[in-house]
Amino acid sequence: MRSALERLALVILLLLAVSLLTFAAMNLLGDPLFNILGPIAGDTENPESLAKIEAAKEQYYLDRPFFERWLRWLGDFVRGDFGVRFASDGQPPVTDLISERLPRSLLLMVMAQTMAVLIAIPWGIAAASRANKPVDKASTFSSFLLVSLPGFALGLLLKFVFAIKLDWFPLAYNAGNPWTERLHAFVLPALTLALPAAAVYQRLLRTDLITTLQEDFILMARAKGVKRRSVLFRHALRPSMFSMITVFGINAGALIGGALIVETIFEIPGLGRAIVEAILREDFPVVLAIVMIVATAFVVLNFLVDLFYSLLDPRVRT
């Protein structure tokens, strides 16, 4: 087991590599100057546009070497300044856009993960306590179907059944609504993300639970007369959550990808919509900022999951 400090260093190295990769991709494959100024960028004949080009180069450090630009951007980013938006001159800086969109995506993720765990725990316990019986077989089959149904397809099906046919949930998100209604509009998109995740979690929980249930301390508890239900929830559950929590962390990254698509289906103006819009307008600072936020969240979350292990099961502590 490596020390936490060493792993923290790896996390930072990883994030630097990701930011360099993204920054390079955005700068080498696209033309930042053109994205700031539009067609004038190519017009070096005209002195008026030439002056504008020079000014823009100065302002956005485009005349500096690539590596220096990356360092400058990184320095600003760490201090919470994500720069100016390229495509919209005089518009609010990227930081404002992010602080408007991030809470929505964050809420969607938190709701999705909470729902997934709340569904997975009873589901996994039900399957494990009746392992290889009809209930378990049915649960295996249904989780397999769920995992094979792509997120956008599940989203459309849920929208069709619960928003269109039954009319239990609104069709789209409206930022002007009171918070209860906005939360209400989040239920279906969160469920779209939660169901396949819950299917994966309950499989892992089931496998670990079956192993735990064969251990001596479970037999001991049963022999002492502890009720079956109590053994399952209070003795067996906690040491069986290992694999589930690992995948919980890894899944956060996958969910972010899924969230982009779900936000499109349910028309939620979150980070996912923001990055798609920014990419279509080649608004590099926005794309960079969102990619970095997502990657940081992903890596840091996995780091925390690693630390959490030792809290969950003292046997891992070194």
Add this chain to the structure above:
Amino acid sequence: MSTVEEPLESFAATETADGTVAEKKLGWGFWLAIAWLVLIVGLAVLAPWLPLKDPDANFVDIQGKGRPPYSPSGDHWMGTDQDARDMFSRIIYGARVSLVVGFAAVAFGFVVGGTIGLVGGFVRGWFDRLSSFVMIVLLSFPALILAILITSLMERSLFTIALTLGILSIAPVSRLARSASLVFTEREFVTAARAMGAKPSHIMIRELLPNVLIPMSALALLGTAVAIVAEGGLAFLGLSVEKGATWGKLILIGADSRTLENSPWVSFGPILALFLTVMALNYAGDRLRDYFDVRELAL
């Protein structure tokens, strides 16, 4: 990260409780899944020669049926879309692009990732450490974000989309290839080949590769499913192949609230095709994985 450094022994047989060795079976579900895959691939390949309706023709019939989209009927088995184009033949033609993207992406990932993993597991040292770090970086990048980045910056041809998804499959493929290669490098037949003076390249190609490929066949099927779904996801963001229909693009056409309410068959037809194909690939992959007893396929 505790990866797959488990022995990959006991390929086709497993020990039962009483110590006897029972032969494993793939089961009828596996062959059903393979049958569906053969059917859909066959239809896709033979589409131009089959008596299908032209996927781009508009079968508008204002007098008889009013405004399109038309619901499924004997004439149009799966209905038509808003432009009165036949959904059934569009789904078959869409399979051509979707399946090519899926297979090509996985093939690319296997050639590049498989080679890196195989060599890394065999030679160890700095090459292994460097490639492992690159794989961690690739894995720590949310896949869809990377796909969006590449597809948004390049021309969206069939080639770029397949390449993008192929790049995404490098890391998981290489991880499995590396761990399998690590295990087999320790085995006697490799030591024997070394003792007989075989060159490293010979050992890797003739001794390691055939053994590493066996557990990876399951990953190929699962990976194809992931790539096909990823193409659908990109289509939803407007970032899929620009020319021609794919399943993702077909679903998107029927995805807006009004079309979904009035004519759900426009999106549900391609969803069904996609779902059955992905399920068949997943199921066949799962069965193969159990059959070969490969653990931990991180995708």
